[in-house]
Amino acid sequence: MADWLQLDWLQLLMIPFLVALVLTGIHTYLGIHVLSRNIIFVDLALAQISALGATVAFLLGYYPQSIAAYGYSLAFTIGGAVILSFSRSWTGRVSQETFIGVVYVVSAAAAFLLVDRSPQGAEHIKQMLIGSILTATETDLLKVVLLYSAVGLFHWFVRKRFLLISFQPERAEAAGLRLWLWDFLFYVSFGVVVTSSVAIAGVLLVFCFLIIPAAIGTLYSDQILPKLLIGWAIGILASSAGLSLSFAANLPTGATIVCVFGGMLALAALLKPLLFNPKKLQILGQAGSFAVTSLLTIAFLSGAWLTFRPKADQPLLDWLEASYPSLRQAFLTPEEQDYLQQAGSGFDRWQSEIQRLDQMERQSRWQGKGLSDRELRRISSYTMSFQEMQNGEKFVQRELRNAARQRQRWVFGIPMMLLSSAGFLAVRRSPRQSDQPLPDKPIEANL
Amino acid sequence: MQFCFGVACLLLFCLGWAMPAGADDVLRVVTTTTDLKSLVEVVGGDRVTVKSIALPAQDPHSFEPRPSDFQLLRGAQMVVKVGLDHDLWIDALLAETGNQEIQRGGAGYVDASVGIPLLEVRSTSIAPIDGHSHGAGNPHYWLDPANAEVITGGILEGLERIDPDYAAMYEANRSRFLAQLQDRLNTWEQQLAPFRGQPIVAYHNSWPYLARRFRLNLLDFIEPKPGIPPSPTRLAALLREIKDRQVKVIIREPYESDRVPRLLSSKTGVPVVTLVSSIGAIPQAQDYFSLFDYNIGALEASLKAALEASNG
Numbered sequence: 001m002a003d004w005l006q007l008d009w010l011q012l013l014m015i016p017f018l019v020a021l022v023l024t025g026i027h028t029y030l031g032i033h034v035l036s037r038n039i040i041f042v043d044l045a046l047a048q049i050s051a052l053g054a055t056v057a058f059l060l061g062y063y064p065q066s067i068a069a070y071g072y073s074l075a076f077t078i079g080g081a082v083i084l085s086f087s088r089s090w091t092g093r094v095s096q097e098t099f100i101g102v103v104y105v106v107s108a109a110a111a112f113l114l115v116d117r118s119p120q121g122a123e124h125i126k127q128m129l130i131g132s133i134l135t136a137t138e139t140d141l142l143k144v145v146l147l148y149s150a151v152g153l154f155h156w157f158v159r160k161r162f163l164l165i166s167f168q169p170e171r172a173e174a175a176g177l178r179l180w181l182w183d184f185l186f187y188v189s190f191g192v193v194v195t196s197s198v199a200i201a202g203v204l205l206v207f208c209f210l211i212i213p214a215a216i217g218t219l220y221s222d223q224i225l226p227k228l229l230i231g232w233a234i235g236i237l238a239s240s241a242g243l244s245l246s247f248a249a250n251l252p253t254g255a256t257i258v259c260v261f262g263g264m265l266a267l268a269a270l271l272k273p274l275l276f277n278p279k280k281l282q283i284l285g286q287a288g289s290f291a292v293t294s295l296l297t298i299a300f301l302s303g304a305w306l307t308f309r310p311k312a313d314q315p316l317l318d319w320l321e322a323s324y325p326s327l328r329q330a331f332l333t334p335e336e337q338d339y340l341q342q343a344g345s346g347f348d349r350w351q352s353e354i355q356r357l358d359q360m361e362r363q364s365r366w367q368g369k370g371l372s373d374r375e376l377r378r379i380s381s382y383t384m385s386f387q388e389m390q391n392g393e394k395f396v397q398r399e400l401r402n403a404a405r406q407r408q409r410w411v412f413g414i415p416m417m418l419l420s421s422a423g424f425l426a427v428r429r430s431p432r433q434s435d436q437p438l439p440d441k442p443i444e445a446n447l
Numbered sequence: 448m449q450f451c452f453g454v455a456c457l458l459l460f461c462l463g464w465a466m467p468a469g470a471d472d473v474l475r476v477v478t479t480t481t482d483l484k485s486l487v488e489v490v491g492g493d494r495v496t497v498k499s500i501a502l503p504a505q506d507p508h509s510f511e512p513r514p515s516d517f518q519l520l521r522g523a524q525m526v527v528k529v530g531l532d533h534d535l536w537i538d539a540l541l542a543e544t545g546n547q548e549i550q551r552g553g554a555g556y557v558d559a560s561v562g563i564p565l566l567e568v569r570s571t572s573i574a575p576i577d578g579h580s581h582g583a584g585n586p587h588y589w590l591d592p593a594n595a596e597v598i599t600g601g602i603l604e605g606l607e608r609i610d611p612d613y614a615a616m617y618e619a620n621r622s623r624f625l626a627q628l629q630d631r632l633n634t635w636e637q638q639l640a641p642f643r644g645q646p647i648v649a650y651h652n653s654w655p656y657l658a659r660r661f662r663l664n665l666l667d668f669i670e671p672k673p674g675i676p677p678s679p680t681r682l683a684a685l686l687r688e689i690k691d692r693q694v695k696v697i698i699r700e701p702y703e704s705d706r707v708p709r710l711l712s713s714k715t716g717v718p719v720v721t722l723v724s725s726i727g728a729i730p731q732a733q734d735y736f737s738l739f740d741y742n743i744g745a746l747e748a749s750l751k752a753a754l755e756a757s758n759g
Contacts, residue, residue, distance in 0.1 A: 009679065009683050011714070012679055012682055012683055012686070012714075013679060123702055123703065123704050126674075127704060127706075130676065132676060132704070132706050132707070134676075134677075134679055134682065134710075135706040135707055135709070135710045137710070137713070243679070246678055246679055246680075247678070247679040247680055247683075248680075249680075250678045250680040250681065251678050252675060252676045252677075252678055253676075253678065253679055254676075358567070361566065361567075362665075364659075365655070365658045365659040365662065365663070365664070365665070366643055366644040366658070366662045366663060366664045367644065370659070370662065371659075373564040374564075376564045376565075376566070377564050377565075380564075380565055380566075380568035380584070383568055383569075384568055384569075387569065
C-alpha cells in the first residue's frame with residue numbers, strides 16, 4: 001500500500017517537475033536579457049497579447065488547444081512584437097516600460113471585454129493568471145521541449161547579436177546593426193516562448209521563472225555563463241522545493257512555487273552581503289541590532305495594544321496561549337477554568353452532532369427509503385440549533401478570554417511596555433561604545 | 448429636424464419602458480437566472496415578458512451587473528431571485544433602482560427559495576464556514592425537478608399579487624405544467640433507477656438536490672472550496688478514492704475548468720460527463736424539461752457505459 005502511494009505522488013508530480021525544468025532552462029536565459037534591457041514587465045505584456053489572440057480564436061469557435069487557436073495567439077504576439085520593437089525608438093521622455101505597461105493594461109482590458117458575454121470567461125481569465133502546472137500532460141511537455149529547443153537553437157546561432165543589442169545597444173547601433181529588426185526577432189522568439197509557457201503555468205508563475213533566477217544570477221555575477229548557471233540552479237531548487245512543499249503541506253501548486261521563488265530572492269539578497277562583503281562583522285552587527293530593534297518594537301506595540309484594548313485581537317498573546325494554554329488559565333479562577341473547559345467540550349460535542357446529522361442526510365440520499373421533506377426540515381432545524389449552541393459556547397470562551405485579558409493587561413501589558421522601553425534605551429547606548437574601535441580601520445580601502 | 452424626431456422617439460421609448468403597464472399590456476418580469484425565467488414563462492404564459500440578468504452557464508459567483516440591468520429593473524413589475532446568497536448582488540441592484548414595487552417585501556418581489564426543503568443548511572450567524580460560501584443551505588435547489596412545484600407556487604403567488612385579474616389563467620398554466628412534470632419525473636427516475644448509489648465525483652458541490660431526487664451517491668468534490676485549485680495532496684487523495692471506491696463518473700459543468708477532470712480521467716479511466724445547471728448553457732437545454740432531459744440522458748449514458756466497462 002505504502003509504495004503504491006509513493007508511486008502515485010511520483011506519477012502526479014513527475015510531469016509538472018519536468019515542465020518546470022524546461023521552463024527554468026529557457027526563461028532564465030531570456031530573463032537575463034530582459035533584466036539587462038530593463039523591461040521587466042514585457043512578458044506580462046506579450047503574454048496578455050497572446051491571450052487576447054487566444055480569446056479571439058475562442059470566440060470564433062476554435063478549441064483552446066487547436067492549431068487555429070495557436071495561430072491566432074501567434075499572430076497577435078507578432079503584432080505585439082512589432083509594437084514593442086518600435087517602442088525603443090519612441091522612448092525619450094518616457095521610458096520603454098511605460099509603453100509595455102500600457103500594452104499590458106489595454107490588452108488585459110480588451111480580453112475582459114471580449115469574454116464578457118461568454119460563460120467560460122471568468123475561468124479563462126483565472127487560468128491565464130494562475131495557470132495549472134499541476135495538470136500539465138505528457139503532450140504539453142513534448143510540445144514545450146520541441147518548441148523551446150528550436151527557440152534555444154535560434155538564439156545560440158545569433159547569440160552575439162542578441163547579447164550585443166541587449167547589453168550594449170549603443171555599440172550595436174555603431175556597428176551598423178538594424179536595432180529594430182533584431183529587437184523584433186527577439187520579441188517574436190520571446191513571445192512564442194511566453195505564449196506556450198503562460199498557457200501551462202499562468203502569468204504569475206512564468207514571471208517568476210523569467211525574473212527571479214536571472215535576478216539572483218545577476219546579484220552574484222556580472223558574466224553571462226555564471227549568471228545562467230546560478231539561475232538554473234536556483235530555478236531547479238525553487239521548483240522542486242515548491243512542488244514538494246505544495247504536496248507536503250496540501251497547498252495549491254502554482255502559488256506555492258511563486259512564494260518559494262520570492263523567498264529564494266529574499267534569502268539571496270540577504271545572504272549576499274554576508275558571503276561577499278569584507279565588512280561581514282559590521283553587517284552582522286547591523287542585522288543583529290535591526291533584529292533586536294524590531295523585536296523590541298513588536299513587544300512595545302503588543303504591550304500597548306494589550307493595555308489600551310485588552311478585548312481586541314492580540315496576535316502575540318493568542319499565539320503564545322495557543323502553545324501554552326496555562327498562560328491563560330493562570331488568570332482565571334478555578335470556577336472560570338471549569339467554565340472554559342465545559343465550553344470547549346460542549347463545542348466539540350455540538351460539532352460531532354452536526355457531523356452525525358450531515359452524514360445521515362448524505363447517506364439517506366441514496367440509501368434506504370430516503371428522507372421525506374418533513375424529516376429533512378427537521379434535520380435542518382436541529383443542525384441550525386446545534387450551530388447556535390456552538391456559537392453560544394464560542395461566546396462563553398470569548399468572554400472568559402476577555403476576562404483573562406483584563407487581568408493580563410496589568411501583569412503583561414504595562415511591564416512589556418516598560419521593559420521594551422528600557423531595552424530601547426539600553427540598545428541606543430551600547431552600540432556607540434562597541435562601535436568605537438571600528439573607525440580606526442580604513443574601510444574605504446576595501447572597496 | 449430629423450435629430451429632434453429621433454430624440455422624441457427615444458424619449459417616448461424610454462417613457463414607455465418606465466411607465467407601468469396598462470391593462471392590455473404584458474407584465475415585465477426580471478429573474479436572476481435563466482431557470483427561473485423559464486418557470487415564470489410557464490406560469491405567466493402570454494401575460495408576461497421575462498428577462499434574465501445572469502447569463503446561462505456563467506459561474507454565479509463571478510457575476511457582475513452592468514448598466515443595462517439597472518434599466519431593466521427600473522421598468523420591471525416583478526423580480527424573482529434564487530435567494531440563499533446565490534444572487535446576493537440583486538438586492539443591492541434593486542435598492543439602487545428606486546423601484547419600490549420590487550424591493551424586498553414589496554408586492555413584486557419573489558424569493559423562489561421560500562418553502563424549499565433545504566439541504567446542507569447552516570445557521571446564518573457570522574462564523575467561518577467550510578466549503579460553499581452560501582449562508583443558509585445549498586442554493587442549487589432548482590436541480591431537483593420536484594422542487595419546481597414550490598418554485599412555481601411562489602411565482603404564482605407573486606403574479607396573483609400584482610395581477611389578480613388573471614389569477615385563474617396562472618393557476619391553470621401551473622397545474623398543466625405540474626401534471627407534465629410528474630410524467631417526466633417518473634421517466635427520469637426510471638432512467639436512473641439502475642444506477643442508484645453509484646459513486647460519483649463532482650467538480651463543485653452543485654448537485655446535492657439532484658443526487659437526493661435520483662438516489663445518486665456524490666462521494667466527493669474536486670474543489671470543495673470553490674475557486675481554490677486542488678493541491679497535489681488533494682489530487683492524490685482523489686485518485687486513491689476514485690480507484691478504491693470505484694467511482695463511475697466525474698461531473699463537471701461547462702464553466703468549470705476541464706484540466707483537473709481530464710487529468711483524473713486519464714489516470715483512472717473514469718469518464719468525465721458535462722452536466723449543465725442552467726437552461727441555455729448548451730443549445731440542447733432550452734427549457735426546464737429539456738434541461739433535465741439532457742442531464743439525465745447524459746448521466747444515464749455515461750453510467751451505463753462505465754458499468755458495462757467494469758463488468759465486461
